[in-house]
Amino acid sequence: LAKQNPATFLPDVATTLNNLANLHNDTNEMAIALSEYREALEIYRELVTHNPATFLPYVATTLNNLAVLHWNTNEMAIALSEYQEALQIRRELATHNPSTFLPDVALTLNNLASLHWDTNEMAIALSEYREALEIYHKLAKQNPATFLPDVAMTLNNLASLHSDTNETDLAMSAYQEALQIYQDFAKKSPAAFQPKVDLVLKNIAIL
Incomplete structure (x- = not known):
């Protein structure tokens, strides 16, 4: 569906990849989860170029998921970088919409x-x-x-x-x-x- 109508269906591809990654993370299949999170992140970054207000929160969430995975696999420097980027995005979002994004x-x-x-x-x-x-x-x-x-x-x-x-x-x-x-x-x-x-x-x- 996303090949024919990427604007409509690419977000759903990314969401499903995130869900799959969460499942593989739970079953300790870290390499597969990592690949799926990265693909989801790549899609969200692409979507941000056209609609940052909608998709920047998803970039931050996926970065947070990646950071948790890298922390669990003892890759602290990578996890730190991902958390810091997620924090930077969320701070920016909170300046415009604090009630929604300050908790993040x-x-x-x-x-x-x-x-x-x-x-x-x-x-x-x-x-x-x-x-x-x-x-x-x-x-x-x-x-x-x-x-x-x-x-x-x-x-x-x-x-x-x-x-x-x-x-x-x-x-x-x-x-x-x-x-x-x-x-x-x-x-x-x-x-x-x-x-x-x-x-x-x-x-x-x-x-």
């Missing part, structure tokens, strides 16, 4: 921070977690039901980083704030949030 900026910052933590670049990871937390705090003021759990998740990440760098007081403060948020949500939705409460309590006990 924060998510990518969280991913980058975790990668920098893995590569022992603690100061960079700290900066990225803090920026992600600042964004989630801002979003949570407008929509607490959606974004307060993200605040808690980022606080837990920050606390674990502070624990690793022996900043015990900072770690404890962040854990306790995360715990309070999760406990409040667990009262209304225990099945979803009690495991998160237990996780933070375990982290506090270890600290």
Whole structure:
């Protein structure tokens, strides 16, 4: 179909390639998944030249998927480059449409921070977690039901980083704030949030 009508059907080709890649990633067929993600990315980049507003978000998502794959295969430099490009695109999109794309900026910052933590670049990871937390705090003021759990998740990440760098007081403060948020949500939705409460309590006990 895309040979006869590329404008209509190339996006569907790319979407299906992304779905296939996700499946191959889940079944640990990394080389096949990599090839499919790359082909999807190539199509989305081509589509961006004609319609950037529609297809730049898909470029960023596919870059994020590729980064996760490269991280899992221990190709940290490639993963870093892909996360950084995804972040750059999402920052640009968020300047025009913050309500839609700021959550993606924060998510990518969280991913980058975790990668920098893995590569022992603690100061960079700290900066990225803090920026992600600042964004989630801002979003949570407008929509607490959606974004307060993200605040808690980022606080837990920050606390674990502070624990690793022996900043015990900072770690404890962040854990306790995360715990309070999760406990409040667990009262209304225990099945979803009690495991998160237990996780933070375990982290506090270890600290």
